[in-house]
Amino acid sequence: MHRHTQPQATAAPPAAVLQEAVAHDDAVNRAHTHADAHTHRSVAEHRNAVRALLEPLRNAGHTERLALSDALGRGLAEDITAPLDLPPFANSQMDGFAIRAADVPESGAELRVAAPVPAGARPAPLQPGTAAPIMTGAMVPPGADAVIPIERAVPAAFPAPGADATVRLPPAAAGTFIREAGSDIRAGEAALAAGTCLGPGQLGLIAALGMPDVLVHRRLTVLLVTTGDEVVEPGGQLGAGKIFDANGTLLETSLRQAGLAVIRAGISTDDPAALCSLLRRHAPEVDLIVTTGGVSKGAYEVVRQAMDGQDVHFGHVAMQPGGPQGIGTFDGVPLLGFPGNPVSCLVSFEMFLRPVLSGLLGSPSPRTVVHGRLLEPLTSPAGKHQVRRGTLLPDGTVRLEGGESSHLVRALAQSNALVQVPEGVTALAKGAEVEVWML
Amino acid sequence: MHRHTQPQATAAPPAAVLQEAVAHDDAVNRAHTHADAHTHRSVAEHRNAVRALLEPLRNAGHTERLALSDALGRGLAEDITAPLDLPPFANSQMDGFAIRAADVPESGAELRVAAPVPAGARPAPLQPGTAAPIMTGAMVPPGADAVIPIERAVPAAFPAPGADATVRLPPAAAGTFIREAGSDIRAGEAALAAGTCLGPGQLGLIAALGMPDVLVHRRLTVLLVTTGDEVVEPGGQLGAGKIFDANGTLLETSLRQAGLAVIRAGISTDDPAALCSLLRRHAPEVDLIVTTGGVSKGAYEVVRQAMDGQDVHFGHVAMQPGGPQGIGTFDGVPLLGFPGNPVSCLVSFEMFLRPVLSGLLGSPSPRTVVHGRLLEPLTSPAGKHQVRRGTLLPDGTVRLEGGESSHLVRALAQSNALVQVPEGVTALAKGAEVEVWML
Structure with missing residues (x-):
């Protein structure tokens, strides 16, 4: 590790903002510097800091109960215990004949055909020496303990209902082709743990357990502000030295894909007072503020300047890209200041904010x-x-x-x-x- | 391959519905049978059939132009060519000093400090023998061809603007720490191809290119109907032989996660006439119908029965689970009939519908x-x-x-x-x- 290969830089005197300028986050292997050395953090250290900042959002009052399909992609805010067995009753795995296994010797047997058992019905007990036509998913009649698939019967077809018929069946061990009650999950067992991200499979399980709604973490609202005198809204006129704002779209869609509601406050110029008043206008309605740009140690770092008097820390994370990072609170609202290059923004989101939200709230699902x-x-x-x-x-x-x-x-x-x-x-x-x- | 291990089944006579019952899709290695042999398809064959069914949805008239952030997760319906270079102009990769490389010999040079160049400004040409303070992302002044990072300068800080100052700088090759115009993409180059799924990275690129909106495939609307006399809505009362409907939630959320709008028509009983009239009520407003259950060859197969007179084919796909599948059109609307078990439903969606939508419309993104x-x-x-x-x-x-x-x-x-x-x-x-x- 050679973080301090430019020792002459350590001699830089304290100075005005313009004089503080040093290296930006970017695409080169170069020195970190001097006065700020104590603010250097590893990726894990900064992720922990982000986690500590956002941890209060997991507390009570930040949950709501939603119908299952509205809960897609949310983080589960309660442990779910199975209130019933799944399946709720022993049922047939096949279309076939329900029998008592003991009625059919090794050589097979000719049994009288009982009334058929459709799915959804409560069947009568199976009389000894009879075989009941049974459909997949139908309740196994009391007394029956095995199912012979229809294609192993002779004849290999169900007689018309009510007809007086017999069927020749091969033997089967008790339990054959029966899905026992509770073979998926038993009443009282843990079904899903708080913090699980609710995808289709998880919501399907909750539905199978009969629950129409579920307690989830509330959707967070983020204020997203991109900054920079050089940045122009897509569709606008691109003057000399200007670029279109990619960060706003990149981060808004990343945040929305991760399940957050996003308030876009447009692009802020490099005027710290304007940025401050913009943040102050929206801060009361949001859970989190994310800014882009203006966090490095250059001459015109609007986010750094606007945070004067706020509890926001600017430092360098040992990461490329995405090194310069701001973290703290603005008027009490958690704030993350990402760097200004688009790839740095995305990497900051993916390395810090997204995994912390996954871990704290169960949503979004972690990256594969x-x-x-x-x-x-x-x-x-x-x-x-x-x-x-x-x-x-x-x-x-x-x-x-x-x-x-x-x-x-x-x-x-x-x-x-x-x-x-x-x-x-x-x-x-x-x-x-x-x-x-x-x- | 041993699909026909139960030859006695091939002797089954044609018969009424109740007599046709044969094996369901399920968890056993067992025979496929007889009269239906020509309907057996491989997974690839059935996926191709689903693709052929849905291909018309890709045609003209099924697209719309959306603002970038509304296009998240949609499939791009046009090729996008870069209308400008990215970056649009040569800019600095660092905070530092813009120089003419030829001005600094091997031993370094003391240069007069010119006016600083902030990001977003159009700088004056760099006079020979001078060095201009330049911020990351700022336009490189005409005449300059390299940037020396601030921490390699002596002193390693910018002088106050307007001060008459000099700076000692080491040499650099022309091009050092300069991001050339077009180094990311050149005007006229292909940026994104039609059929691309628009995630944050893709939308960020379109924003960087200055486009405020984009042509995408329209969101499809699906009518989802779960069937079965045994199936009860979650939150309802579970009588003997009944189960809660997991399929509805599992598929609705899968479809929505894949970007489709879903109309839930509730649970249909095993009455074919009721199912038919329910489908007919909603068919005019949807692009696709998905049903669950009732597609096998059991005695009470409501979807099969309701499709009497419609162009719907029922057959067996060589897949476990999810073998029994219905495919065709109901009153001209594409219809997929998935089997009734929850896992079979999900597998049917993931193996057939989801990849076909990805391939045809570019959305959802393919599974990793x-x-x-x-x-x-x-x-x-x-x-x-x-x-x-x-x-x-x-x-x-x-x-x-x-x-x-x-x-x-x-x-x-x-x-x-x-x-x-x-x-x-x-x-x-x-x-x-x-x-x-x-x-």
């Missing part, structure tokens, strides 16, 4: 983590956790998309995964195994 | 496909593609959840993946590599 083999070598700065963009291919290999530079939006759009290169790793060969997080 | 190693052996019926439920663990191993039986809803709720066992594979050892589709 898999391992793949690099199709090409890569290098990574010493002392930083590097996050590259890539495509996991069906054969388990990983193709890097674009270089390490954080302005490469097209490469991001071509990627399906983030490639994780842990701090301490400075080079990986072609074929090396890497951890990837599926986007 | 990875390979894992089985933590335990498994067996699979000859001649069937088996789909097991499992959990892909972080170490790349796959734990099976529950057995192969299609009624195991709790096991499904514990799974994060579908484990694919292709037709022709009858056993896999512990440690064998399997393809898994992440849920």
Whole structure:
């Protein structure tokens, strides 16, 4: 680890904002510097700080009870115990004949056909020496203990209801083709734990248990503000030195995909007073503020300047891209200040905010983590956790998309995964195994 | 392949509905039968049939233009070509000094400090022998061809604006720390292809290109009807032989997660006339009908019976679970009849409808496909593609959840993946590599 390769920088005197400017988060392996050394954090340390900041949002009062289909994608806020057995009663796994196993010897038997048992009916007890036509899912009649599939019967068809008929059946062990009551889950067993993300499978289980609604964490509301004198709304006129705002769309859709409600307050200029009043206007109605840009140590860092007097900490995370980060509260509302490059924004969201929300509230579901083999070598700065963009291919290999530079939006759009290169790793060969997080 | 191991069944005479009953889709390796042999399809064949059924939904008239953030999760319905370079102009990758590389010899140089260049401004040309303070993302002044990071300058800080100052800088090759115009994408290059699923990364790119809206495929509307005399709405009273409806919630949320609008028409009883009139009431307002249950060859198959006179085909797909499938049109509206067990429903959706929608409309995004190693052996019926439920663990191993039986809803709720066992594979050892589709 060589974080301090530019010792001359440590001699920089305290100075006005313009004089504080040092390196930005970006695509090079370069020094972190000086006065701020105590603010350097590892990725894990910063994630823990984000978690501590947002932990109060898990507390009581932040839950609501929703109908099952409205709860899709939410985090479960209660443990669910099965109130009944699943299946609720022994039922047939096949269309066939319900029998008493003891009625059919090794050589088979000819049994009288009883009344058929459709699904949904309460059948009469099965009389000894008879076989009841039974449909898949139908309740096994009292007394019956096995089902012979229709195609093993002779004849291999059900007689017309009410006809006086017999059927020749082979033997079967007791229990054959019967789904016992409680064979999926028993009444009183734990079904789902608080903190589970409710997808179709989980909601299907709750429905099967007969519950029409469920207690979930409330949807959080986020105020999203992108900043920068150079940033223009898509569709606007692009003057010299200006760029269109990708961060707003990138983060709004990321936040919404993660289940949050987003208030977009437009683009703020580099005027700290304007930013401050914009934040103050919306802060009372939101759970969280996310800003982009203006958190580094350059000459015009509007978010840093606007946070004067607020409990917001600016520092550097040992991560590339996404190093400069702001974290704290603005008028008591949790605030995360992400850096200004689009890829840095996305990486900040995916590395810090998204996993913390998953862990605290059960929603969104965590990213799928898999391992793949690099199709090409890569290098990574010493002392930083590097996050590259890539495509996991069906054969388990990983193709890097674009270089390490954080302005490469097209490469991001071509990627399906983030490639994780842990701090301490400075080079990986072609074929090396890497951890990837599926986007 | 041993599909016809019960030859006696082939002798079954044509008969009334009650007499046609044969094996259901379920959790056993057993025979397919007789008269219906020509309706047996492989998984790929049935998926192709679903694709052919839904292909007209891709045609013109089924698209709309949406603001970027409203287009999240939609399929792109046009090719997008970059209307401008990204970045639009050469800009600085660092906070530092913009220089003419030729002005600084190997030994370094002392240069006069010019006016600073903030992001968003159009800078004046750089005069020979000067160095302009420049912020990350700011336009490189005409004449400048390299940027020296601030921490490599002596002093390593910007002078106050307007001050008459000099700075000592090391040499740099032309191009150093400059992001060239078009280094991400050039005007006229293909940015995104029609059929791309629009996630945050893709929408971020479109925003960066300055487009405020985008042409996408219209959201499809699905009528979802669950059937069965035995099925009760969650929250209702569960009589003997009855079960709560898991299929409705499981499929409604699966469909909505895949981006479709869902009309729930409640649970239909096993009365074909009632089902028919329910379908007829809603058919004009939907793009697709999905039913559950009543498609097998049992005695009370309401969907089969209700399709009398409609162009709907019922057959068996060589898949476990989810074998019995109905496909066709009801009053001209595409209809898919899924089987009645919850796991069969989900597998039918994931194996047929979801991938076909992804392929045709670009939405939802395809499931992530990875390979894992089985933590335990498994067996699979000859001649069937088996789909097991499992959990892909972080170490790349796959734990099976529950057995192969299609009624195991709790096991499904514990799974994060579908484990694919292709037709022709009858056993896999512990440690064998399997393809898994992440849920």
